Amino acid sequence: MELRAFAERVLLSDSLDLKLERVRESFTDVTTGTELRVTEPVRPSNLQFAPRRAAPAMPHPSTFTDPKRRAIAHHIMANHELQALEVMAWVLLAFPNAPAEFRTGIAHVMQDEQRHTLMHMERSSALGVKFGDLPVNCYIWKKALGFENVLQYIAGLPLTFEGRNLDHTLEFEDYFLKAGDPKSAAIMKTIHRDEIAHVAFGMEWLRRLKPEGQSEWDAYVQNLQYPLRPNKSIGDIFHAEPRLAAGMTPDFLNRLQHDSGTPSPE
Numbered sequence: 001m002e003l004r005a006f007a008e009r010v011l012l013s014d015s016l017d018l019k020l021e022r023v024r025e026s027f028t029d030v031t032t033g034t035e036l037r038v039t040e041p042v043r044p045s046n047l048q049f050a051p052r053r054a055a056p057a058m059p060h061p062s063t064f065t066d067p068k069r070r071a072i073a074h075h076i077m078a079n080h081e082l083q084a085l086e087v088m089a090w091v092l093l094a095f096p097n098a099p100a101e102f103r104t105g106i107a108h109v110m111q112d113e114q115r116h117t118l119m120h121m122e123r124s125s126a127l128g129v130k131f132g133d134l135p136v137n138c139y140i141w142k143k144a145l146g147f148e149n150v151l152q153y154i155a156g157l158p159l160t161f162e163g164r165n166l167d168h169t170l171e172f173e174d175y176f177l178k179a180g181d182p183k184s185a186a187i188m189k190t191i192h193r194d195e196i197a198h199v200a201f202g203m204e205w206l207r208r209l210k211p212e213g214q215s216e217w218d219a220y221v222q223n224l225q226y227p228l229r230p231n232k233s234i235g236d237i238f239h240a241e242p243r244l245a246a247g248m249t250p251d252f253l254n255r256l257q258h259d260s261g262t263p264s265p266e
């Protein structure tokens, strides 16, 4: 399947099934087309972006013994995964001249994001809340609209949002286990493993695309756009191990901790 057609299907289809449909054939990138900056993803009527503060906030983990609260958590995370998928499709359409290997890599990450969305959707439903029954926010999507080049995308999404998810997935695995829900915990573990690969993809391309002679840290920070800051790439607890597994150097990790002021428990 052509990358452009895949991106258009994800971004411009109002059917959730189509947005999440797995591509079985291999990807091709023959007709990259011209730059297209989509301002808002097309979504089914029950998943339209809600006005600010209309969507429910993440329930406090101390309430997770209540299945309904866990369902809301999965509903929120399904929307995060769907936005990540849509932002990546946005990148394919906005940067047709990016290296073909980078573009194909994004498409493979998108297939993981499709699976993650489905896993959270199904778990939310099993716990009593169908995906689309609650209002959803557009926080991640809105950040994408400011990316002017591929390096800004890499700093913003893989290295900041997905970087933070390295911590959040472990935190939520723990919350769900403590609430007696190993099924929800297993979903977080699976996503955590995939997220290491996604952050590794970001680190690899930061290295390949940054100007020669510029440090990885400087390339990261200089391509982050306000209000994103390095401390936004860290959850409640900083985990060094998955970041090292994702190819961040000890120096990069030091800077990350130093900048955020978060002490390491490891």
Ligand SMILES: [Fe+2]
Residues within 6 Å of the ligand: 081, 084, 112, 113, 116, 191
């Ligand atoms: Fe994901």
Ligand SMILES: [Fe+2]
Residues within 6 Å of the ligand: 084, 113, 162, 194, 195, 198
């Ligand atoms: Fe991801």
